Amino acid sequence: MTPPTVPARVLLAEDNSDHAFFTTRAFHEAHSGDLDMHTVTDGEQLLDYLRQRGDYADALRPHLVVLDLKMPKKNGLEVLAEMRQDEELSRIPVVVLSSSDRVEDISESYARGANSYVTKAASLTGLREGVGELARYWMDIASLPEPA
Amino acid sequence: MSSPAQPTVLLHLAQGFELLVCATVIVVLVRLRRERRSPATSWALAVFGVLGLVLAAAFVPVKDDGSLLRHGFTVVLVCLLLVVPYALLMFARSLTAVGPWTARAGLILTGALVIATLASPRFPQPGEARGTWFTVYVLLLVVGWALQSIAAARGLWSAGRGQPAIVRNRMRVLGAGALVVAADLVSSGSSATPSTAAQVVTTLIGACGIVLLALAFVLPDWLRASWRGADLADLAATERRLMSAVSPQEVAIASVPAVAQLFGAGGAALVDDTGAVLAAVGLEPTELVGLNDNALEGDVIVTSGGLFACRLSIGWLVVRPGVFAPLYGRAELSLLDRVASFVDLALQRCLLFQSEATSRAAAEAANTELQTLLYSVSHDLRNPIISVLGYLDVLAQEHEGELKGEGQHYLDRISVNAVYMQHLIQDLLELSRIGRSEPAAQALSLGALAKSVAEEIHAMHPTSTISVDGAFPVLWFSELRARQLLTNLIDNAAKHSVGAAQVRVTAETSGSGAVLLVSDTGRGIPPAYREKAFDVFERLDAAHTDVPGTGMGLPICKRIVEAAGGTITLEGPPPGVPTGTTVRIALPGSIVQGWHDAALPLVKEKA
Numbered sequence: 001m002t003p004p005t006v007p008a009r010v011l012l013a014e015d016n017s018d019h020a021f022f023t024t025r026a027f028h029e030a031h032s033g034d035l036d037m038h039t040v041t042d043g044e045q046l047l048d049y050l051r052q053r054g055d056y057a058d059a060l061r062p063h064l065v066v067l068d069l070k071m072p073k074k075n076g077l078e079v080l081a082e083m084r085q086d087e088e089l090s091r092i093p094v095v096v097l098s099s100s101d102r103v104e105d106i107s108e109s110y111a112r113g114a115n116s117y118v119t120k121a122a123s124l125t126g127l128r129e130g131v132g133e134l135a136r137y138w139m140d141i142a143s144l145p146e147p148a
Numbered sequence: 149m150s151s152p153a154q155p156t157v158l159l160h161l162a163q164g165f166e167l168l169v170c171a172t173v174i175v176v177l178v179r180l181r182r183e184r185r186s187p188a189t190s191w192a193l194a195v196f197g198v199l200g201l202v203l204a205a206a207f208v209p210v211k212d213d214g215s216l217l218r219h220g221f222t223v224v225l226v227c228l229l230l231v232v233p234y235a236l237l238m239f240a241r242s243l244t245a246v247g248p249w250t251a252r253a254g255l256i257l258t259g260a261l262v263i264a265t266l267a268s269p270r271f272p273q274p275g276e277a278r279g280t281w282f283t284v285y286v287l288l289l290v291v292g293w294a295l296q297s298i299a300a301a302r303g304l305w306s307a308g309r310g311q312p313a314i315v316r317n318r319m320r321v322l323g324a325g326a327l328v329v330a331a332d333l334v335s336s337g338s339s340a341t342p343s344t345a346a347q348v349v350t351t352l353i354g355a356c357g358i359v360l361l362a363l364a365f366v367l368p369d370w371l372r373a374s375w376r377g378a379d380l381a382d383l384a385a386t387e388r389r390l391m392s393a394v395s396p397q398e399v400a401i402a403s404v405p406a407v408a409q410l411f412g413a414g415g416a417a418l419v420d421d422t423g424a425v426l427a428a429v430g431l432e433p434t435e436l437v438g439l440n441d442n443a444l445e446g447d448v449i450v451t452s453g454g455l456f457a458c459r460l461s462i463g464w465l466v467v468r469p470g471v472f473a474p475l476y477g478r479a480e481l482s483l484l485d486r487v488a489s490f491v492d493l494a495l496q497r498c499l500l501f502q503s504e505a506t507s508r509a510a511a512e513a514a515n516t517e518l519q520t521l522l523y524s525v526s527h528d529l530r531n532p533i534i535s536v537l538g539y540l541d542v543l544a545q546e547h548e549g550e551l552k553g554e555g556q557h558y559l560d561r562i563s564v565n566a567v568y569m570q571h572l573i574q575d576l577l578e579l580s581r582i583g584r585s586e587p588a589a590q591a592l593s594l595g596a597l598a599k600s601v602a603e604e605i606h607a608m609h610p611t612s613t614i615s616v617d618g619a620f621p622v623l624w625f626s627e628l629r630a631r632q633l634l635t636n637l638i639d640n641a642a643k644h645s646v647g648a649a650q651v652r653v654t655a656e657t658s659g660s661g662a663v664l665l666v667s668d669t670g671r672g673i674p675p676a677y678r679e680k681a682f683d684v685f686e687r688l689d690a691a692h693t694d695v696p697g698t699g700m701g702l703p704i705c706k707r708i709v710e711a712a713g714g715t716i717t718l719e720g721p722p723p724g725v726p727t728g729t730t731v732r733i734a735l736p737g738s739i740v741q742g743w744h745d746a747a748l749p750l751v752k753e754k755a
Contacts, residue, residue: 018535099530120534
């Protein structure tokens, strides 16, 4: 198998800057290869980034989206639904990373096409362990499609 | 004939009886008329008053001597007799039982006959030959009598059609009575020389007619009860409909037409306390004003407009008496009262329903608000603590050893508190979720689950001994909830024990249900605090003791058990153990599917 020639691109949608910091850190820690990780802070920005509009006209589509549910302007579930209806974006794997462990949030996320749902509070030592596992799986074990 | 005196005595007895019945009816009618002056009562009184006079005349000692006095007496008597069928006809007319033209014809006929009577020179004596004019006169008299009486009888008989049973039957009896009296007078008038025996028979027949009329007016209770049967069946049906009504409008719709029908009323209405008409039949809203006086509940008042208004605890039940109202008695009013109390009960029940619905809506709104709050808590309250824990983790990872002495101790305390906060939020959320969003139930071996939980907890408290022995129920229960329950109970038991904890988990049957017992050898809980231990945030030891916990373990257990229909109580140690606590959980038979020995592997049936 040939190793990927491009660095893995991850787009994090997270309005809490502290959480964004830990998540990004955990991804970098966990993934051994090159990692190109960007953060957007609301649902509108996320869609602009994915559709390469406005400030993100030159952005490259990510291999993986890490999505918070509660965000300003457009929440995670709305963005998820839009992504899954958009032919160009529908194949991008989406991992929901939320502080909620509500049954409704979990089932609704999967119903709208999330590929994984991880609760931030899953690990009591902070985000590091849980997100670390997540990053290792998606970056090193899973095979991701090349974005359209 | 053994003695001619006997028939005369019989005749007088019969006449006396007839007069007595007539007088009774007159008294009743006078009282009725005092209560309610109406054309019907007036005409009825006229019928019986005149009949009474005629009957009384039989006892007046006027000699049959052909004198002028005697002639005058006879003329007055005949004129009075002529008035009887007309009064009867007018009575029927006042109940709209006969048409206006019939009444007019009756008036013309009666008038003509009265004039003829007054103009007649003299009547032939008994035994004397009758002249032609007299024969024609008597024929006209009889025909006039017969025609008017038959018209009145026929009208009365059919007037009760479509009316309540009592009114219907009363009208029939009135009709029959009128017919009998008429037939009797006709027969006595057409016979020129009646024998005493024949007179006795005619008098008795007349008495029968008057008794029939009297029965219809002074309705005895036994007759009323037997006639009321059909109406009571209708009333029962109405009451059933009232019981299923859930709004004042439905009560009104169920009761008003039925009340109108039951009383043969011209109209009926249900009016609430604000004066709003809930339903009305045959009554205009403008007729229903001015009811808010000081009447007491249960009172029946007669308004200035002649309406019967029954005061309910909420509003009024109003009835407009129909044309048959003169035939009403106290029984009808008490029936109205009975219906009114049913309507009242139904209205009060509706108010209860409404207030219940209002409270439920309020509770639902509060519940929705709580859901929103929980949603916010689950998202927003957690975020800062996740950040705090994250930074503590970064500090521990990258800056280990940089803080010396007390500095490191303070950082450790921040860590402990942050973790505690995390637990608190988690437990609070769990507590609020139990019974609200329940995970699916499944067949679950409580013993097997207890063993698995016991192993996990033993790993956390290696000095503890946790035994899971004997038979355990197989429950229809959510695995998540059962695991929460067992984890909380066994963990509590293990961590509150002094030194090497000994925790025993057993189960026993209790009727069709099951009892789960978790006992420890810890310090025990004084009886006074056992109830309190199930309150949220209640901890028996100070928050800063080394026993970790949020104080929500037992409240969570209580919610789980109660959501399943069971009960949870705290007891002292089992017999023979000096200190300790036993948690007793009684679960209902409805969720117990069988029993299984915890020592045996659970054999799963393969499909």
